[in-house]
Amino acid sequence: MGVGEFLFLLTGLKWTLALSAIGFLCGSAGGLAIALMRTSGVRALERLTGGYIALFQGTPLLMQLFVVYYGLALGGLHLSAWVAVSIGFTLHASAYLGEIWRGSIEAVPRGQTEAASALNLGYAARMKDVVLPQAIRISLPATIGFLVQLIKGTSLASIVGFTELARAGNIVSNQIFQPLLVFGVVGILYFLMCWPLSLYGSHLERRFAVATR
């Protein structure tokens, strides 16, 4: 594998990072909305978001990407692969982050909400200033765990035809007929992205376990 091939892999890596970032950021917005609806106390909203989460957690990410990809095209929207895949990952991340954050919102002691209500804080202030700051802290290890899962998940975009790191690896491997070397390098590149995050996540988890003991 020459320098040119390696640089091509790095171009793929750039798209993997971009896709992960978009999926995570847009998914965070969606996930927050879903978590808030899921804990809103409004029955219809809770049912609806519960169904959404069950649907996305009960089907393979690959299928979600396929259905979004072809579904958008059916709706008459001729979007680039890049936009379609981003939408797919956003919907996927919204469901998982929504479920993680619902758990952490519910893990904040009930007395906190009651105290905030007693102080005459409205719903927005109660969430923004009292519940969410604590919930975010609780959710951090699981959120980072999901981010790692998302980065690894972006490799499936290659099956839909989007050129990111895994597909770049496929292309190079077909060119130079050294699949083991190429996929070894691709694996190492993914590892270098995910491992520091995993270490940070388990560090937070340990610290949190000590703090609540």
Add this chain to the structure above:
Amino acid sequence: MNYVLDFTPVLDGLPDLLVGCLGTLLLALGGMAIAIVIGIGGVVLRDSRYKAVRWAVKGFVELIRNTPFLVQIYFIYFALPLAGMRLDPTPTAILALGINGGAYAIEIIRGGVQSISRGQVEAGLALGLHKGLVFRLIVLKPALRAVFPSLASQFILLTLTTSVASAISAFELTSVAQRIESESFRSFEVFGTITLLYLGISWLMMSFFSTISARFFSYPVK
């Protein structure tokens, strides 16, 4: 929007799709069986008295957990022939799923084993139980009981991951669907339908796990 949905190719291919579901279940169950073996073996080896073995297990877990399954399955697919093993795509996929699930299982089961207090093991030994029996009855079973929910959700994730095995054209639902799609070009209908089939499969798995949990891991009624 002037597209008319046409499910005829899906209906025609329904028998094939159902056989594909069986293929998916086979991959999932085979992968889980290997994963459990690797998980329990890994937990034992992780406490080995040799530092090299302990580090090898740790390294394996970190390596698998921080790389995508797609890359792992490609790597194994191309590495096996070099190691002199000629396997068809489907057994290769089962092996890859087992290795992937095994790394997660080690991590999960280890958490359960750590929750067993040392005194329990000592009490078992003091009662004259054989070492293997102590491990099986006092360490392993309560540990599995403690972590069963996490293990079950990890295995549901493994079941969903089987769809990635279509990348090496193993026999399962997604590859059957891709064949029907490439013959009919009814992409949305085909993938929409099998998404629902996957939903059914994961519900099936969930009830399978709650049955196992009730049958093997419930405490006698208090």
